[in-house]
Amino acid sequence: MAAPLGLHLEFGGGAELLFDGVKNHHVTLPGQSDPWDMKQLLTWIRGNMLKERPELFMQGDTVRPGILVLINDADWELMGELEYQLQDQDNVVFISTLHGG
């Protein structure tokens, strides 16, 4: 699918501090031949949106332990975690449950 993907990203629990304090973001991912999955989304976020301290949001390929991810208001563990393939107008929420950001 070559169509660009529109997503609604939300950050809560302190994670928004890493994104200039903005909680809600509408992003459009560029179209590509393979469908976008969560792993690629995270890499994209790290490259394009994270303003500072990437180690506070991500650890390696996945999110840092302590940050919860909800896809369309459901636990991402139920959706396959990193392998979930994103669809247009999906709502992805990152909530930090840690003290420090």
Place this chain on the structure above:
Amino acid sequence: MCQVEEDYNGLERNQEKIPVPTFNRKCVKCKEGTAVLIIRVNDAFCRSCFKEYFIHKFRAMLGKNRVIFPQEKVLLAVSGGAASCSMLSQVQEGLSREAPKKLRFVPGIIHIDDGGACGRSADERQRSNALLKSIFTDTGFPYFIVSLEQVFSLPSSVLVPGTSDPDPSNPGYKQAVDQYIKEKQTLTEENVASAVAQLSLEDSPEHKLALERLFSSLKTLTAKEDMLQTLRLHLILHIARENGYSKVMMGDSCSRLAVKLLSNIALGRGAALASDTGFSDARYGDVVIVRPMRDYSSKEIAFYSRMFNVPSVFISGLDTKTQDKASIQRLTESFVTNLQSDFPSTVSTIYRTSEKLHTVIPPQSQTTEPASKCLLCLCTLDTKEDKASAFHATLVSEQLSQFKRQDPSVDAPEQCCTEGQGCGSGDCCSSNRLPSHQDLKTLLCYSCRLTIKDMVATNTLPPYITTEAEKRQKRSRMKMEISEYLLEDDEEDGD
């Protein structure tokens, strides 16, 4: 047995690649609804079952530990984070149901604004306070928003554990509940609303400055966090006592308590573990601290807040955006969270261990006077110098490793104690006015000593601490002086 099973589950999960689950996994409870989240290791719940589960856990926790009596005034300590706001919403939910399952106490809310210690700007503080205020007024409970600077106007009675009322006419829990149901007292909304009180937010600039000085005289982040916790607790205690609240509810979740348990051990607070992490903490005497959220993992709380729109305000603290190794508490937190991601039973194992901890009360504790409680954290002093104890060993090694500078400059205190600076060894600062490191040490438990040791200048401590310290020292000196005139208990049956 259950633990072995759980471990195995965790290992199993680790070994095999997580199988991609089918999209429409059914809820394990009702078997009908589509699951929306996974709790514990593999339990998928649907939305409504999760809500029921969450609400039920709260009431079960309160019901199992029967410490909150009907019509009792309970202060809810709300920091603004997800856990304490969920606690607030559970209390609201519980009070609104029809009897007889209705929760039956009278809540109040307190929030401590510690922006002065964390370095937040006045604008930020005002913004978060305004947000919190709107959340609190929505609930209709009386609320207090107190800034940490007010700690400088506390009376020293805060540090004296009050006596809980051993009134013989006080009924046991069951009788109290029965009595209440019989009388069928209904709480009118007007009574609650008219009691809305709010302490003034006007802090004198000296207090602000004093707070900044206090926190800048603490060198490590560990000590700062420790001091912040202590001061916050004192302030909450004071407000609770002043307004007749006999219980305080804190919103510590299971994950937070697991981290607190391990970091307390690292800080040297092992002796007070049972009260620091247990359900109820009765060391303050008349005010009991209760932790009803201790069974909820942070995942459950975060999901509940998100799904059911619990309003919360994120307020950055001392350790926000710090590195992993910035303080002991922070390091422990990252350790536990990282371990938890690979072995999902970590937090629950730590939690279950903490449930089994009990403080051993030595038989003569009934007659110990206030002087043998720590000045800051009010736990029983654990620093009796037994010749064979580990504590004595640390003291000896400390003396041996310090460069002993014999500095008898008692008559020139101005030289060493310039404003804001402390002196190297605590020995020369034995001026009569301010308690030096050495003097304070005898009044503190082991971990509070470590915190104070990190402090450059003990004169930045709030006045209520220093006056109480002086009082206790005078008393112990007096006791030593008249000790030969005191009758010993075991001489009674002698001559």
